[in-house]
Amino acid sequence: MASLLVRDTKNGRVKEVDLAKRRFTVGRSDWNDLVLPRDSVSREHCVVFEKDGAFFVRDLGSRAGTIVDGQPITGDVALKDGVRFEVGEFECQFRGQRQRTGAEDERKGSGAAGPEGGSRAEVRAISAAGGPAEALREAKKLVHQLLLEAKELKRIDFESTPGPEARRMTERVAVQVIKDLEDQGKLPTANIDRRRLLKEVLDEALGLGPLEELLADDAISEIMVNRWDQIFVERRGVGMVLAPVQFTSNEQVMHVIRRIVAPIGRRVNEQTPLVDGRLADGSRINAIIPPLAVSGPSLTIRKFPKDRLGVQDLIKFGSMTQEMGKFLEIAVRERLNICISGGTGSGKTTLLNVVSSFIGAHERIVTVEDVSELRLPQDHVVTLETRPANLEGQGAIHIRDLVKNCLRMRPDRIVVGECRGGEALDMLQAMNTGHDGSLTTIHSNSPRDCIARLETLVLMAGMDLPSRAIREQIASAVHLIIQQSRLHDGSRKVTAISEVTGIESGVVTLQDVFLFQQTGFDEKHKVIGHHDATGNVPKFVQALKRRGIDVDLSIFQRKQAADDGPRRRRG
Numbered sequence: 035m036a037s038l039l040v041r042d043t044k045n046g047r048v049k050e051v052d053l054a055k056r057r058f059t060v061g062r063s064d065w066n067d068l069v070l071p072r073d074s075v076s077r078e079h080c081v082v083f084e085k086d087g088a089f090f091v092r093d094l095g096s097r098a099g100t101i102v103d104g105q106p107i108t109g110d111v112a113l114k115d116g117v118r119f120e121v122g123e124f125e126c127q128f129r130g131q132r133q134r135t136g137a138e139d140e141r142k143g144s145g146a147a148g149p150e151g152g153s154r155a156e157v158r159a160i161s162a163a164g165g166p167a168e169a170l171r172e173a174k175k176l177v178h179q180l181l182l183e184a185k186e187l188k189r190i191d192f193e194s195t196p197g198p199e200a201r202r203m204t205e206r207v208a209v210q211v212i213k214d215l216e217d218q219g220k221l222p223t224a225n226i227d228r229r230r231l232l233k234e235v236l237d238e239a240l241g242l243g244p245l246e247e248l249l250a251d252d253a254i255s256e257i258m259v260n261r262w263d264q265i266f267v268e269r270r271g272v273g274m275v276l277a278p279v280q281f282t283s284n285e286q287v288m289h290v291i292r293r294i295v296a297p298i299g300r301r302v303n304e305q306t307p308l309v310d311g312r313l314a315d316g317s318r319i320n321a322i323i324p325p326l327a328v329s330g331p332s333l334t335i336r337k338f339p340k341d342r343l344g345v346q347d348l349i350k351f352g353s354m355t356q357e358m359g360k361f362l363e364i365a366v367r368e369r370l371n372i373c374i375s376g377g378t379g380s381g382k383t384t385l386l387n388v389v390s391s392f393i394g395a396h397e398r399i400v401t402v403e404d405v406s407e408l409r410l411p412q413d414h415v416v417t418l419e420t421r422p423a424n425l426e427g428q429g430a431i432h433i434r435d436l437v438k439n440c441l442r443m444r445p446d447r448i449v450v451g452e453c454r455g456g457e458a459l460d461m462l463q464a465m466n467t468g469h470d471g472s473l474t475t476i477h478s479n480s481p482r483d484c485i486a487r488l489e490t491l492v493l494m495a496g497m498d499l500p501s502r503a504i505r506e507q508i509a510s511a512v513h514l515i516i517q518q519s520r521l522h523d524g525s526r527k528v529t530a531i532s533e534v535t536g537i538e539s540g541v542v543t544l545q546d547v548f549l550f551q552q553t554g555f556d557e558k559h560k561v562i563g564h565h566d567a568t569g570n571v572p573k574f575v576q577a578l579k580r581r582g583i584d585v586d587l588s589i590f591q592r593k594q595a596a597d598d599g600p601r602r603r604r605g
Contacts, residue, residue, distance in 0.1 A: 465511035
């Protein structure tokens, strides 16, 4: 009998339903033959029916459509064995009628842990000819397929079952499946490590497959899946290396990507082949799939450290000095508007997290991000996140919309994860209209480039403003620019802290307060250098002293001899 293998992309739960009727309806309402109780599913969504010995699927005028290959279907679409179609947050795979093997009948009759109604997987012996790696990969495919069909697991509500308990119950069934395959001679025991097989099957069934091992390694800061059999990682102190793990197929990569993005309300298919998202720990992910990714689905994960970093950690790592940390604390406490500038992967978001920790616990903070990454220690924090368009191309909420909205939320501080478009104009206006102490990041390579980049982003807002007016806005809104850089050896440092001092002859003027001076490389090709004050005392510090607030001016004294004197930059 033909059937549908239905997977909930939000929690990974899988069940199989037989197509016992010639006309089989799917929808949210109880009168359907297959009830999928989610708001993303219409009351009567689609129908699967048999005609002249073949099966077809037809959409019933649903809101989101029935999706095949990333496109809403029109008319009747033939279903061949293995074809998948999407119904809201559910993925359905059509499985044609198959002959059950004698071994599967024996499993069903014996009551061993196995598929309800008999396994539809093709149980065959795993050949050891391809070596241990190939044998393990084939064994994982088979065991995972049998797990999907195991009647014991179909009775478990994985959405409400705690993670450790769900893993324990799944492990018990998986152990029985592996034992049964060994008893039937289907697994070459000499070529397969049973313990490793069990772990990798459980990781694939309940987690992110081979990525679980990499995510648990604190020495790895970035994971790059180029294709199913090629995963690179960036390891601390080593650099970019090829990981010793791989997926079993492109289909498994797609399954992991969908499992990541479904809980945050995002989807990926041929119609929307690009997606940004985050893991539960805040790590940032980007996925791109065919047809844009020619070699197969590609996934990039930028891991966040498990422990929240503080300013003392950055001082210990050599990213800044004690004096620089003390200065930044004063600047944030006294509500200066700060832009953190840096290139991709330089550590801007990490530094923004650290700097934001200086905000007082009594202040109301509103954060705005494309994908929520900031983890602030304060209690009074409202986190806003953009939303992509739906299948009809409607309903998108952009950062600019959120920045405008947060002005009505009575914020004491506005923190924008990154300005990369017209929202820069709204951010500057907020800074200029009483929302002091705002923080954001900008992609640029120096404090001077940051000013030029801000000017360009303001023009992207579509307002035909003269350059002088934009520069005057920048000069009055932004008080401090912190330049974060990733050096040639991979280390990340604050290379400059510059104050915006005003505007002269139509050019925004800057003065450096702290600088990093690189002096060379050691025998291990590590950058040698030092941070030092330039001798310039920021204007706001002088204003604080006039207000009777004492500031230790010794932090601005130069401690290293240098060829050049204190810098004041203009143009």
